[in-house]
Amino acid sequence: MSYDPTPEQQAIIDAARTGDDLTIMAGAGTGKTSTLKMLARDAGRRRGAYLAYNKSIATDAAKEFPSSVTCKTAHSFAYGAVGRNFAHRLNGPRVPARQAAIILGLNEPVKVGETMLAPQQLARLVSETIQRFCYSDDRQIQRMNVPLVNGLDRAGQAELAKYLVPIAQEAWDTDLTQRDGQLRFTHDCYLKMWILTDPQIHADYVLLDEAQDSNPAVAGLVSRQPAQRILVGDSSQAIYGWRGATDAMASFAGRRFHLSQSFRFGPAVAAEANKWLDVLDAPLRLTGYEQIPSRVEYAPDPDAVLCRSNGGAIVRVIDALSQGRRAALVGGGSDIRRMAEAAQRLQAGLPTDHPELFAFRTWREVQEYVEMDSTGSDLRVFVRLIDRHGSHEVMRVCDALVEERHADVIVSTAHKAKGREWGSVLIADDFPEPRAEEGEEVRVARDEAMLAYVAVTRAQRVLDRSGLAWIDRYAVGTPAPVVAKVHPPEATLSEAPDPLAEEVPPAGCSGQRPCFLCDPSVLETWPAPVTAGANRG
Structure with a gap:
């Protein structure tokens, strides 16, 4: 069933015809997806690309958008270009933290401040550092990619970051970007690899949905496209900043429009x-x-x-x-x-x-x-x-x-x-x-x-x-x-929401804060400690 556009929707459709970049601030229940479909139908034969927040949204959109619009997640675009070459690694067995530590050359515990970190714990932190790097728009792994740890003070967090960054960068360069690597390879790895090639999406206009919750990597990808860029979302619903999401709408320079008529409630x-x-x-x-x-x-x-x-x-x-x-x-x-x-x-x-x-x-x-x-x-x-x-x-x-x-x-x-x-x-x-x-x-x-x-x-x-x-x-x-709650770079992890206060994907998933190398088994032996920065063997 089709509906006549509201005045707000019509203004957006008219603006899209000009080819200008647009930022659409869509309040809760205001029909943002319906507006994008109207816009796409009005665009006629112009090629469009709709970047959906997740696969289910992309699947539903593909049924409703005109055939001139390719509806996919960023991961789907990346898989066709890069990910399919790593399919054997995606389907590989789980890599326990102890095994990951061996692969990384982490053979002994490390003392950071008053906290002792076992090799498997260090391996998990390296994995999450790489995961955060994948979400970022950084070209190299930075100290800010290292996760914050409950119980570590600022000095300890800085010491840990200094120790882990080179290990994580080496893991990325020599294992995760190689077809014969051994570490756990996730969907976010090939997405990051694809984005680092500065790819061009073949479309006349690109629609980024839920732009307020984009991770910086995807937001950066869209910002560099030579096509018309249309971002839609609700900055007042940007609730995933704690897990690395960024409000791409805040800094985007497109012409700004609002959708304020909600159809969800009275x-x-x-x-x-x-x-x-x-x-x-x-x-x-x-x-x-x-x-x-x-x-x-x-x-x-x-x-x-x-x-x-x-x-x-x-x-x-x-x-x-x-x-x-x-x-x-x-x-x-x-x-x-x-x-x-x-x-x-x-x-x-x-x-x-x-x-x-x-x-x-x-x-x-x-x-x-x-x-x-x-x-x-x-x-x-x-x-x-x-x-x-x-x-x-x-x-x-x-x-x-x-x-x-x-x-x-x-x-x-x-x-x-x-x-x-x-x-x-x-x-x-x-x-x-x-x-x-x-x-x-x-x-x-x-x-x-x-x-x-x-x-x-x-x-x-x-x-x-x-x-x-x-x-x-x-x-x-x-x-x-x-x-705003601003978490300083060297603050402890508990300043960001903990798993019992926020949504945190389960271990092994490719969500925003996974610990996909985490091994919950008992620590049988703890060898003699070394200090952070010492030779890791």
């Missing part, structure tokens, strides 16, 4: 969303769809419960199970289960290879870290969850989850809910209201405001805003000041 939900857009001082405000009678009210039996953290989500699942209700967790519980398993090992006085906890020797150290060190605040929800319910109970709850189609209630973090929508939504109470020291002005952190905006715009008919009702103290009258 005026009541739009008004609630606009409170957060006020706080963000966003360039648009949403208009609700009058034909949808949305309400902002108490929802005793919502279709979905959205939480700030995975720890908060597990608490909601525990509550549901205690009431005899079947619960589904968007994204599953495997990440949380692995975290609980790591906690169980530390509680037993055993080391763990979990990427967020391996720098700690005991559970008590983790408890002290989250309570005494401000940089450990993002681990605090998980630690308190384990302390209250126990690691066995958390694992049991993860095992009791059901598929969404069989669930009585769907629970999700706000991050994993992005791109989803439900008839009725309850906002959980683990979205913290900002606090300030005495004499300081209370400010809403920009990343928290964006996450809240995503959360409230998932509702179509009923929004129970309970967990975010405190916004009324900040969005009345003039917009409240916003302060």
